[in-house]
Amino acid sequence: MTVISSTKSPEALSLAIVAEFDAGVERVWQIWEDPRQLERWWGPPTWPATFEDFDFQPGGQASYYMTGPDGTKARGWWRFTAIGAPDRLELDDGFADDTGNPVTDMGTARMAVALEDIGGRTRMTITSTFESVGQMEKMIQMGMEEGMGLAMGQIDAILAGQPAV
Template identity: 30%
Template sequence: MTKREAVFSKDMKNRKLTVLRTFDAPVEQVWRAWTEGEMLDKWWAPKPYSAETKTMNFKEGGMWLYCMVGPQGDRTWCRVDYKTIVPHQLITNVNSFSDESGNINSDFPVMSWKNEFSQTGSETTVAVEITFAKEADLEKIVEMRFQEGFASGLSNLDHYLSTQFKIRKELKVDNTARVTTYLNFNGKTEEALNFYKEVFKGEFTGVGLRRFGDIELPAAMPPLSDTDKKLIIHGELTIMAGHVIMATDAPESMGFKIEFGNNMHINLEPASREETKSIFDKLSAGGVITMPLEDMFWGAYFGSFTDKYGINWMLNYQASN
């Protein structure tokens, strides 16, 4: 057993189920993964299910209403009522099955959760204690294969966090704001960047040329072909006057369609998450948003759009290590 597998224990006498799980990420990232609806939707459900948040108000007295969506489209609704919140340390809440409006379904057990977060070095451990009103309620949840489902969800989170943190550490080491040019190619990124390198006598910087096959992609993505694994997921070339050109391959085999006019963006990297959202909201007003601003698997808070004058923009914020 690896140190990052979930460890479950049952205390039938005290009607408790405890879970310990360690993640290769700082507590701030793990905390956000447990407290923001968009991030919870990425990992909470065991495959092949997915989670969809309807509403979330993360505060003491607030509620998270979400559903588990099955492979055939079936939906199971749940609500979480937040009781105690100590940022980066503790969350207590009550979990119930419900309908789409949040009305509690009394046919299923109610669970009282206590989640404790602690960081050691670069790793964060989450200790979950779930208490039941009756021993029979604990037995019913176990029979419903809660342990297997929750372990699967925690594995989803481990994959998301470890991949995100690894890429974030390698791509950017500080919060310094900068403006770069970002280019998209249909399989010709390596050829194009080497051409520009020769023209400008530039040099590859950052991690240079990173291929799709070099990183662990999100589990939800279909397997890549050997050809696609050789394509460039991120390249960075510094040319004259310190200007940086970044580029990626966006082949049709992955669902992209590159055309002249949509293959070049001005890429902004603000110094804070708040500034990123402010610029995104103001600059995209009246334009067309092509990718809403949200947390991405490579560790960035990212979004893209075409402004009302037809200019393509990307905003990319990555917290410092």
């Protein structure tokens, strides 16, 4: 399993998930900047993602949906706020309605991705920061922590060059 830790901090309103991979930082960066590779792991295995729009630059946006086993589509959006290739990415993250418009009552989370070289391997830390304890608790109750762990567990196969399933 690639995930080595998951830390919830209600005081900091954050959830940090750390994973390590047998690939260099530049290679791991590619799974973020290429929407086709991102689709292979963003979302748990039973909820694969499809990115409809992907403007990977500061101020750019992405829209996607994850399709559940019964065909249900859960939509989301990102707004890229900082991109420091190949080791730093920050974005605002939120839910969207059926037409792709942001759902404001769910709030917005800030996601920061840090990639660190650890002797030719890569440690990836994804830290989500929430607007309130209530939002954080709701997201964790909805399965965010478990879902991120399952999603990140799919990255090794991509990095090893295995074909999509």
